[in-house]
Amino acid sequence: MNLKSKIGLWIMHKKFLGYAAMNLNRIFFHWDKRQQFKSFGKLNPDKKFFVLRSDGLHDGLLAMYITRLRMIEKLINSGYIPIVDFENYPTQYTMSEPINGTRNVWEYYFEQPCEFKLSEVYNSKNVYLSGWKLSDDPTKIPDINYNDGYSYEIFKHAPIKKYILDMAGELIKNNNINEMAGVFLRGTDYTHLKPAGHAIQPAQETVADKLDEFINKFEINKIFLATEDEKIYNYFVKRYGEKIFTTDDDRNLIKNYSGQNFLTSEINSFNKYKFGLDYLVKMICLSKCKCLIASKAAGSFFASLYNGGKYSDKYIFDLGVY
Numbered sequence: 394m395n396l397k398s399k400i401g402l403w404i405m406h407k408k409f410l411g412y413a414a415m416n417l418n419r420i421f422f423h424w425d426k427r428q429q430f431k432s433f434g435k436l437n438p439d440k441k442f443f444v445l446r447s448d449g450l451h452d453g454l455l456a457m458y459i460t461r462l463r464m465i466e467k468l469i470n471s472g473y474i475p476i477v478d479f480e481n482y483p484t485q486y487t488m489s490e491p492i493n494g495t496r497n498v499w500e501y502y503f504e505q506p507c508e509f510k511l512s513e514v515y516n517s518k519n520v521y522l523s524g525w526k527l528s529d530d531p532t533k534i535p536d537i538n539y540n541d542g543y544s545y546e547i548f549k550h551a552p553i554k555k556y557i558l559d560m561a562g563e564l565i566k567n568n569n570i571n572e573m574a575g576v577f578l579r580g581t582d583y584t585h586l587k588p589a590g591h592a593i594q595p596a597q598e599t600v601a602d603k604l605d606e607f608i609n610k611f612e613i614n615k616i617f618l619a620t621e622d623e624k625i626y627n628y629f630v631k632r633y634g635e636k637i638f639t640t641d642d643d644r645n646l647i648k649n650y651s652g653q654n655f656l657t658s659e660i661n662s663f664n665k666y667k668f669g670l671d672y673l674v675k676m677i678c679l680s681k682c683k684c685l686i687a688s689k690a691a692g693s694f695f696a697s698l699y700n701g702g703k704y705s706d707k708y709i710f711d712l713g714v715y
C-alpha cells in the first residue's frame with residue numbers, strides 16, 4: 394500500500410476528518426460524479442429517468458446490488474424510471490470483452506429494473522445521474538441487522554439472472570445444501586486493513602464454537618463454508634474434515650494475501666466476471682442452508698435477506714466496526 398493510501402486509511406478512521414476529507418476530495422477531484430440533471434435529447438419528454446452509476450472500483454458485487462436495489466425501490470415509489478449503468482461507469486468486475494452479449498456489469502448478473510435501453514435513456518429529455526451530495530455521510534455503512542424496510546420483496550425490482558439461479562439450484566439440489574449449516578466469514582482485507590466503518594470480523598475459533606452449538610442443536614452432518622480466505626478455509630477443514638462442503642476451488646481462494654492492499658487488487662489476477670459469478674452462486678447457496686452462522690458483511694446480509702426468513706436459526710456476530 395502506497396503512502397497516499399495509508400494516509401487515506403488513517404483519515405477514514407478519524408470519522409470527522411474522514412467526512413471532511415471525503416467531501417473536499419469530491420469537490421476538487423470528483424465534481425463530475427455529483428448527482429446531476431441532464432437533458433440528452435428530445436425522447437420521452439413525459440418520463441423521468443434516473444441512471445444509477447458505479448461508485449468506482451472498490452465496491453463488492455453484493456454491496457453494489459443491495460444498495461442499488463434499495464435505491465431502485467425508492468426511485469420507483471417517487472415516480473422515476475431507474476436504470477443501472479455499469480458500462481460507461483466501470484466496476485472492479487468490468488471485463489474488456491462483452492459477457493453474454495453485454496458490456497454492462499450489472500447485466501452480467503442482474504436484470505434491469507426497466508424495459509428501456511441505455512441508448513434510449515441517453516437520448517431522452519429528463520435524465521438524472523446518481524452521485525454524491527454534500528448532505529450525505531460517506532462514512533456511514535449500512536448495518537446488517539438494521540430494520541429500515543428491507544424485505545425479500547426488494548429483489549423483484551431487479552432479479553438475479555435466471556441462468557445464475559439455475560446454476561445455484563443445481564448445486565443446492567444435488568448436494569442437499571438445504572440440510573447444511575451455512576458459515577460465512579470474511580478475512581483478507583477486512584482483518585488486515587480494518588477499513589473504517591466496516592464490521593469487525595470475529596475470530597475463526599469463535600465462529601467455530603458457535604457452529605458446534607448449531608451442529609448439536611440441529612444434528613447437522615455437513616457444513617457449507619463461504620470464505621475468500623484460504624487460511625480460514627484450511628482452519629475449518631482441519632477442524633471439521635469431510636463435513637466441510639464448499640463451491641470454491643483453489644482458483645477462488647485468496648492465497649498468501651499480503652495484507653497491503655484491498656481485495657480489489659487480488660481480483661485482477663482472476664477472470665473478474667467468473668470471480669463475481671462464483672461468489673454470487675455461493676451466496677445464493679448460503680441463503681438456502683438450514684441455518685446460518687456469519688460475520689457482518691454484504692454477503693451475509695444478502696444471504697440472510699434472500700433466505701426470506703426461512704432459516705431454522707441464525708447467528709450474526711455483531712462486534713461493532715473498525
